Amino acid sequence: MSVSLAIVALVTAPLVAALIAVILPRWGPWLSLLVVAGNAAALVVLIPAIVSQGALTLPIGGWQAPLGITLRADGMALAFLTMAALVMAAVLVSARPEFGGGGEVTETRRQWAFWPLALLLWSALNVVFLSRDLFNLYVALELLTVSAVALVAIDGKADGLGAALRYLMFALLGSLAYLLGAALLYAQHGTLDIALLADQAIGGRAAVDMMAVGLMTAGLAAKTALFPFHAWLQPAHSGAPAPASAMLSALVPKASFAILIRIWFEALPGLATPPLLVTLGAMGAIAIVYGSVLALRQTRLKLMIAYSTVAQIGYLFLIFPLAGGDSYMQPWAAGAWTGVMFHALSHGLAKASMFLCAGLWIVAAGSDRIEAMRGLASATPMIASAFALAAVTLVGLPPSGGFTAKYLMLTSAFVSGQYVWAAVLLIGGLLSAAYLYRPLAVAFARDGDAVFKPVPRLAQAMPLMLALAAILLGLASQGPFALMQIGRPSSAEAGLQ
């Protein structure tokens, strides 16, 4: 009972808070804190419950699939939910100075719109991670897109509006492709439920199924900003205000990626063919190299971080060729599937931290050129530490969550003899070290003349908390690792081929 209430709380608390924030704009920051507390409590109830009982299913309205929609809390869902809760907590606390509305008498447009949009984005994320119904996932994705696009444009400047439009165009087309695929699957199998689809489609490789999954993959890849659908990402992520960038970069791509994983590994694992897996992996590999090289060439901090996201998203797609990795032959090679999940989680935490750092540094230095950061490490040591720790995670150095991810993926690549992906992983790590080093070194250099705006300590603590969480994910990998094995599809172990 309390367990299903916890699942309900995860998806409804941000919704209710968002609705109330529409009529009571001044309560936005406080409502957000309440939702953070509520989500934390729900996760505290849920995680032990599924650890002891296994994955839990909640049919909404009591209607079982295929007629109704079910929510399922499995290990992967809870891992992502926890990551999202951490990121949102930090983002919402960080957003208060900018959007909280100090003592002004009249409310402003930005202050009114930010809180409902952020909370709606959160609820959409939670639904995406929990829902097992392909069409429900579509609606949730649209809610996510609409609120994310609005957040990109919230400053009302030309850059932000253009970025939001470009994002919207990609996202709309992506949604349509996904919807078309889902419609074909329903027409073919008479169900939209992931588990039932898996039962229905066992064995055969029907051409219609291939087409449907191909369309959904293309649509979701566009929403995840996988190369070559990445063109919308960097203007959108760098043009938005820092708290919005943090959500967009850390969380939004993970939602469409999670659906992609559900489709390939849980709904229709029999569809994959080796050339297809290599193609998806190759697109990821190109994204890693391309994004890193472009990140190296940026002179503006937020653009660099945004291109880094293009690269880091590439790693996620290495799951397709790497998952499985003959792990049954080598029991200690735990598999790339979990490794990629670790990557998604640690990237989410680290990237959100980095965007929050960037936002604070830009305010402090009054510019977002990397050169303007000279001397900031001494002025804002907590931010510098957060940035450095986040960089450690993104590069994949021990003892961070990024290292655990890299270790698991590399081991899989070696065990299955796929050395190309191993090389990509290592080159990507070195390139990310190269581009992340630059802002750190600049911030570390001494500059006696620079005058910075002071940054409140609470604001500095938020990115540090996220970066420490990313490190802790590596130091205490055992717990998350075990959690993610709960309800893990068997194809994650056996591979897709």
Next chain:
Amino acid sequence: MASSSIFGLCGALLIGMGLYGFITHPHLLRRLLAFNVIGSGIFLLFGATAARLPSAATDPVPQALIITGIVVALAATALGVGLVLAYARVTGRTTLPEDGAPTDPGKPPR
């Protein structure tokens, strides 16, 4: 030939047409319009599959899904139109500049 086959194939053609319009038009309102054409094509195709068994009534679940889909498409269109207007107000343009997207061959006239 049953209605469902006719409108199903009609939907497939509309999707192609809309896609063509979406890709070739740089003007953002035209893209939104093309988006709606693709959308209704998809709905038509989906609805036709729900009606393809002549013996039975139309499957209600796809109908419900399509209604939801139409509303969601309207929401996205409304936000898109608002963005286009705001963008035009701020920049005086109705197309995206320097379109890095590989899908867009059109650029505003020189």
Next chain:
Amino acid sequence: MIDGTASDIAATGFDLVLAAMILGAGLFAVTVRDLFGAVVFFIVYGVFVALAWLRLGALDVALTEAALGAGLTGVLLIGAVARLGRRTGTQGTDALSRRSAFSVRSVSQIATMLVSAAVSVALGWAFLSLSDSDGLRAGVAANLDASGVSNPVTAVLINFRGWDTLLESIVLLAALIGLWSLWRDDDWGRRPGLRQHARADGVLAMFGRLLPPFGLLFGVYMVWVGSSLPGGAFQGGTVLAAVWLLMMMAGLMPPPMVTSARIRAVLIAGPLVFLSVGIIGAFAGGFLGLPPAYAKPLILMIEAALTLSIAATLALLVLGPPGGPAMPSGPGDAP
């Protein structure tokens, strides 16, 4: 039997003509040079598509398509064209199609055409090669009695897949919040849309006075019958939205202030009632569960609140920000 075949042939013929008209209108909407013309063709297209839904035996969808797909989307686009001014709207496409010399642009256009055609062919093939699935007719029929309504589409929308509908109403709200967040800072606190200068004795004002009572009645009726016949919150809400828009445009009542707490309360009422019912259900046994005994009144309550919110949201989505160049008073005024 001869009659049967003849009517079959006639029906197929009608379907073919309708499909051709849909395709023709769609083609014009996509390709015609003039932006305003494209929008007009799009509205016509929407009406044809609504007819197609009737032919497919999907009355609820037909109503929704006519009201939202053709109607509101059309008004939205026309309003945008008017605000942008038609000139800016056409130059891009002019440049696109006039320079007819063989160029990179036309090559890429041909390539796009081929790709689009290939997509159509592939989808058509996929449509024809679908295996015979029975869908969920049986499942819906078997549980219809427990759903509280007799219209299966409404049963799916509000009961079996109520979670979708709840989220969808929130998507609408999110779009409105997003739209409002695009206003200029100075406009915040003003009324949306343009100040209307409808002549008191004008046609519009007359319509504005005459239509609302009927529209109101019709809208409420649509929601009410939705439980047993085609109709429902979204269709009814659209009618109400149209009525309200007409009254605002006729100058009979001012648009609400965006900062007004009352209008905001109306906007969230529907989703909030729906959510509350769901959450109370969660404590009573199942999230969004409607006990068969109370299902009908609960559904009516949810639908009533949703209709109100949807009507307000849709109307405000169409109204747009304050100021700007002239906005047409409605589809009827379009040249």
Next chain:
Amino acid sequence: MSATLPILILLTSLVPAFITFFLPQERHSVRNLLNLGGAVLKLGLIVFMILEVVQGTIYETRISFAPGLYLLLRVDALSLLFVSLSALLWLLTTIYAIAYLGNKPEMSRFFGFFSLCVAATTGIALSGTLISFFIFFELLTLSTWPLVVHKQNAKSIAAGRSYLAYALPASAVLLIAIIWLESSVGPVEFATPANLERLDDNSLRMIFALFIAGLGVKAALVPLHGWLPAAMAAPAPVSALLHAVAVVKAGAFGVMRIVLDVFGLERMETLGVGLPLAVLAAFTILWGSARALQQQEIKKRLAFSTVSQVSYIVLGVALASPFAVIGGLVHLVHQGLMKITLFFCAGIFDERAGITRVDALDGIGRQMPWTSVCFSIGAIGMVGLPPTAGFITKIYLGIGAMQADAPWVLAVLAVSTLLNAAYFLPLVYRIWFGDAPTPVPAGGGPTERPLGLIAPPVITAFASIAVALLAASSFSPLAWATLIATRDYLR
């Protein structure tokens, strides 16, 4: 106790590190107390542990991250040798650093990372698996960077960049080597020989080469040594840390682990990879010496001398004969004692007399007698003259070379000794017999105070003689190295 002691030893530097980060700059006494307390406590725990290990207690701690990925801290004789050296030198360096840096800015950051560095080194010493070793090795890289760039001027930032530009690719190479090996033979624990039969000889050779390349950067093997001279931009205590306590030592220690515990001396022989490694080490010895000869800055000369000296350790294990291995092991300690003495003294020269170049040393011996004596002892030790620690090393390496049928190594040793003499003895000459350029200002000559500044080099200089004089006793580093080599590795 046996499971928690290794953790406790790590915590004695980790906890001070984390507390220090959050201390305000002006809390000097708290910070000093923390760091000194940690160092003393660590030394005490290690002494306790040595006594227990002699009694036969086995210390082992496992922390699991993921299947195949776990941290294993395990104490064996080799790790005790390294951990006791680094703990002792850490204590001395902390005393020195407190006196040396005094009231300079960013002290909390400095000592925080300083302690973190030592924690990483301790972890390296106690690591029982390749992956644990790698994790601490990386932690060492990362925690050293803020120390290298501590002065935050353009030169030190450049040094930091060069350090990472060498270290990060190297760590990627090391990671490949580890994962390649472990993906075939399973997690490698040093205590149990890995089942290398699963891999063919050529793969094993490749893996060996990758290991050496990955560790060679920290061990400053030519041509991977470029970062070390550049890192001289850091303050003197950091140089001591880099050259004697932690960084290059970690590299050399890693080579030992790979040769002795992962591959084993026998397999290294059957694979035929010992000779190339010995040649590489020999070349590094000569190259480092030759380059040292060209340097006019004292610290640069010392840096190239380190490049040369650390390779004695590598040379010893590469030759794989009993005496050579013992010589290599014991040089880990000897080089540490001698080199840290030299850097302590160079720091005092720089800080108190402003001397950074060789020719400025003229006649300083009379003004700064304590420093000068210590520096001279260190220099003589480096040359390998009796009665210093360097002499013992060279004798053992020489005999080992004969045992290994590699007489060419004798020639290398001879030439390198000549070169060592050529770049160190002139310094000693200048210190004692050069003419001071200006008359000493009355009462205003450079001081060698406070005690914290001069005591550490005196102790290490004394120790570097003592370990040679008492080499035959049963508790000398030599006896210990002999015990390690004969009991654990020479079969």
